[in-house]
């Protein structure tokens with residue numbers, strides 16, 4: 315007999331990422347493939363980060379700084395928060411895993427997530443073999459914070475809220491969030507996943523997790539270098555928490571969970587405001603254009619504060635997804651989020667977006 319595997323692990327579904335460019339090229343024999351499926355920065359990483367990495371590769375025989383001191387110092391200065399409130403991870407995905415390890419342990423513990431929202435939250439509850447409570451978004455695909463409040467019980471430990479939400483792109487405003495937090499029992503921690511923070515930060519109604527952490531609420535903010543900073547491949551995420559929670563993360567994490575290249579690239583990228591600013595500006599112009607084009611092709615497009623759009627075609631989107639793929643354009647099918655009539659489309663460079671629109675034109679005429 316083999317060693318038994320925990321049933322909660324066997325019940326987990328492996329994550330299905332956006333299709334890699336090379337795989338699609340090979341499979342379909344295409345020369346040019348455009349990936350608008352994983353909300354990456356289409357303009358690439360900060361040139362400052364690239365330069366710093368070139369200097370750093372000769373030191374790869376050495377272990378990374380396990381305390382990530384220099385990166386913490388840079389983050390602390392940028393966000394005006396004490397280093398004892400910072401947590402760092404191998405992408406914010408790792409921090410989401412750690413949240414389960416740090417907060418969940420009893421089978422009766424409950425975790426609340428929006429539906430649809432970022433799929434990786436489920437894993438933190440599933441690994442801990444505790445209850446995952448899904449609260450559907452409202453008819454306009456906005457978070458229903460009243461329903462979230464109603465779902466909280468004495469067993470609730472974590473509430474995950476992506477702001478902006480992925481895949482829908484919507485945000486929860488400051489007033490609504492403050493109201494929700496006032497009623498939240500002290501034993502519950504609200505995780506504000508701000509992976510798309512930089513894209514939404516210009517909106518005066520958009521709150522930062524830091525505001526609530528400074529006021530002493532049980533809030534953890536998660537950020538990443540994978541989206542606006544263009545460093546998805548290097549795996550670097552960070553978070554803001556109370557010193558007590560940050561200390562718990564520090565105990566539970568692997569000793570070298572942030573590799574040396576990630577630390578060096580992160581510091582350089584943080585100093586490159588220009589790269590983030592042009593990324594965000596291009597994104598908002600192109601997002602407007604893409605929304606118009608999608609609407610013109612019969613889709614209902616939901617307002618987005620991120621670098622992607624969630625579009626409802628009002629009929630199964632799989633044939634459209636496949637017709638786009640056949641033309642070398644990878645998007646994300648809505649079925650991945652339980653919304654089979656939707657596509658999630660990342661905003662690319664102007665050229666990529668134009669190629670998407672051309673392909674969409676053919677895709678929708680081919681399938682109707």
Ligand SMILES: *Cc1c(COP(=O)(O)O)cnc(C)c1O
Nearest residue numbers: 405406407432480509538540551
């Ligand atoms: C992309 C994304 C992440 C993951 O970021 P990594 O730092 O690459 O692990 C986390 N949350 C949301 C909502 C995302 O869309």
